[in-house]
Amino acid sequence: MNDESPAMKLVHVLRAVTVEFDLLGSEFAARHGLHPTDVRALIHLLDAARDDIAATPGWLGRRMRLNSAGTTALVDRLERLELVRRTKDTVDRRRVLLKVEDKAMELGWSFFGPLIAEVVAVAEDFDTSEVETVRRFLTAVLTSARQTRTA
Template sequence: MDDQSPAMGLVHLLRAVTVEFDTLGAEFAARHGLHPTDVRALIQLLDAARAGTRATPGWLGARLRLNSAGTTALVDRLERLGLVRRSRDTADRRRVLLEVEEKAMDLGWTFFGSVIGEVVAAAEGFEEHELETVRRFLTAVLESTGRARSV
């Protein structure tokens, strides 16, 4: 591949953005005594809530590629820190659901709020059709990384 092509330029830029977000996540984790996996778990649970997905420990473990014991330890730790709560599914009392506590959302907004605000402000500087192009590109990238993970 031509390392100077416009497409490779996007790959390098996307990698740089990913590294910056990863660094921010690591700083957030360190500041609050969390493991990076804890942060990824909270993000997965917040995304699930936004999508209307009923998150269970099994669902979370699969998303994070953790075994049952690792998932239990993770959820126990997040619950002990007051960041996540377990509740019984009203439709199936045998099933446990996971929800992010307000405390976790407050911590996240306190740390990431300014970055989110700047990203939103940057996006507002684009026309709707430009945002749709970016959305299509990022969706395709996300799908390609998902396929690479399943190999």
């Protein structure tokens, strides 16, 4: 494939953005005594809350591709750091749900808030149809990446 094609140029920019976000995540983790796995877990849990998904340890383990022991160690660590808490499901008392604590959200916003504000400002410079095109593109790329990872 031609390295200078418009599609390949998009791939290169997307790769560069991914690397920068990964570096930011690593910096955030190091600054707060976390492992990058902890940050990924918090992101999954925040996404679950936003999408109204009941996040259980089993659900998180599948998302993180961790076995039961690894998931328990991860949740124990996040709970010890007061970033996550376990609660009983009010519908099914046998089930444990994971909730992100306000402390975790405050830490995240203090670090990532300025970047999020910048990204929103950049997006606001585009018209609605351009933003929708970018959203469709990134959603399709995300779907492709997930399919490749699970293949």
